[in-house]
Each structure stands twice: as C-alpha cells, then as structure tokens.
Amino acid sequence: MKILVTDFDNVVHEVPAEADWPIMEAIRGAGLPIKAECGGCCLCATCHVYVDESWAGRVQAMEDEEEMMLGEAPEVRPGSRLSCQIRMTPELDGLMLSLAPVY
Template sequence: MAKITYITHDEQTFEVEAESGATVMSAAVRNMVPGIEAECGGACACATCHVYVDDAWQETVGKPSPMEEDMLDFAIDVKPGSRLSCQIKVTDALDGLVVRIPEEQA
C-alpha cells in the first residue's frame, strides 16, 4: 500500500491509500478525486488523467514512455513533471507520492 496525495488547482487535498499494482489514476477514480476523469479507462488513449508529479518524486516515478509522451501532446499546459496518472504503477516506493491536478481538468 502507498499513500498518495492529490492536490487540486485550488489547493484541495485528497489523501488516498492505493494498493500496489494499481495505477495512480485508478486510485483517484475509486476515491472520487475530482479532476481525474479517465475517459479511456487507463488505456493511454486520452489525456484526462494528466497530473504534475511533485519535483521531489519525479526521479522515483520515472519518465514517461514514448507512447505516453505522444498522448501528453494532447494535454493542456504540459510541464516538466507532467505524467498521465494511468501510466504510473503504484509500488511501496511511491508511499508519500504527491501529484497536482491541472486547473484545466477542474
């Protein structure tokens, strides 16, 4: 299990317990975190689960795959910490992860 903190553009904080093997997106959807729409259900076919990984976590989370980078082209306001939360697998090493949800997804 890992605790993940989601922060909305207006600074609302949602702390979620996520099972190892799940995705950051699926944990958000199961816990009704606003701003994570996940229209494609986690198939990396849209950008409605776009998040900004906190600077302190970017190395642990890793870089996006080429397919994810292609989908991020469809996201609004992509930044250096941008990831699709459907592509981040939860592991024990992500306990404490902090991600921010872009304002455009509010």
C-alpha cells in the same frame, strides 16, 4: 500505501493506493475530479497530473506512448504525467501530485 493529491482548490487529499494499480484508479476511486475517459488505455490524456518536483526521478520513466499522448494535453509542464501510466509501488508511498486542468 497512499498518495497525496492536490485538487484545484489547493486542498491536499490523502488517497489510499494499492500496489500494482495505476494511480489514476486511486485518484478516481477517491472521487476526485479526474476524467480518465479512456479508462487507462493511454488514449485520452484526461488523467493528466503534475508530479511534485520532489518526486521527479522516482516515478517510472515515461514510455513513448505516454509521451505522445501527453503532447495532446493542455498546460503541460515539467512533472506532467498521465496518471494511468504510473503504477503504484512501495517506493511511491507518499507520492505528491496535483490534478491538471482538463477542458
């Protein structure tokens, strides 16, 4: 399976993603610039991404923890998610998202 990640230069990267792993791990594993400082514990908001609107509603719903932590992230928009909280599934094969700025 794969996800399509747009970087800060608008370059789209096809990134392999393993089932049941957080997509943050796939993005980080591909060497793309995502900080993910807390390692996926939902404690930092530095794994912020924008899920493409064409995928809205297909990604797992947000838990309260993620919603609270996302409130700390800069430039939150519709489609904002913490990528460590999205688990890869076959339904998400081809998921399109963009990296969000981290300061």
